[in-house]
Amino acid sequence: MKVLKAVFIILIVLAALLVIVGLFMPSKFSTERSLVINAPQEQIFEQINNLKNWNNWNAWNKTDPNWQVTYSEALSGVGASYSWVSQNEQIGKGKVTITKSEPMSVVDGTMEFEGMNPAKIYHKLEPQDGGIKVTMGIESDLGNNILIKYMFGLWGDKMVGGNYEKSLQTLNDYIKANPPAPQAPAEPAANDTAHNHDSSAATQPAH
Numbered sequence: 001m002k003v004l005k006a007v008f009i010i011l012i013v014l015a016a017l018l019v020i021v022g023l024f025m026p027s028k029f030s031t032e033r034s035l036v037i038n039a040p041q042e043q044i045f046e047q048i049n050n051l052k053n054w055n056n057w058n059a060w061n062k063t064d065p066n067w068q069v070t071y072s073e074a075l076s077g078v079g080a081s082y083s084w085v086s087q088n089e090q091i092g093k094g095k096v097t098i099t100k101s102e103p104m105s106v107v108d109g110t111m112e113f114e115g116m117n118p119a120k121i122y123h124k125l126e127p128q129d130g131g132i133k134v135t136m137g138i139e140s141d142l143g144n145n146i147l148i149k150y151m152f153g154l155w156g157d158k159m160v161g162g163n164y165e166k167s168l169q170t171l172n173d174y175i176k177a178n179p180p181a182p183q184a185p186a187e188p189a190a191n192d193t194a195h196n197h198d199s200s201a202a203t204q205p206a207h
Contacts, residue, residue: 031164039172041125043175049101052075057171063086081096107122116143136168
């Protein structure tokens with residue numbers, strides 16, 4: 001009995017310590033990853049600014065192939081959104097909405113999970129030697145939920161950052177495999193053609 005009582009007391013003390021430590025753990029979480037992609041900036045921006053294109057590269061979208069997704073009428077730019085429902089506990093139910101879109105440079109948004117505070121997500125495109133530096137990141141207020149604070153405090157950077165690493169690499173691979181179609185040379189306007197024809201006819205010597 002004394003041994004069991006001692007074990008019980010130790011467990012109570014450990015639980016109390018975990019709770020106390022959890023209370024003082026940071027309630028803010030943030031992480032980001034970057035990759036330089038050698039591709040036209042317009043092509044990269046279109047993949048990020050259009051939410052339906054996220055299926056081409058976003059690791060999060062590939063977690064559950066059976067999830068149910070609903071898109072807003074607008075697929076790109078400020079106000080565009082998609083919501084999802086999944087039986088996978090890692091995904092659950094949530095929504096992404098674009099809140100800021102600056103051509104060729106910035107796409108910010110919110111990511112909402114059921115039962116959690118909305119998180120800010122951001123994407124930045126910065127030209128530099130060798131291509132375009134693409135940065136993806138997240139900033140979130142975890143609130144006072146001790147379990148969530150422990151989860152993100154211990155594994156958040158690896159878990160969320162790992163998804164960003166996969167997303168960036170997949171985006172790079174997708175763009176390399178799907179280069180933009182070459183633009184056809186512009187045809188001369190009809191009036192220019194007629195003008196050139198008239199000019200050449202006028203300069204021919206009379207017989």
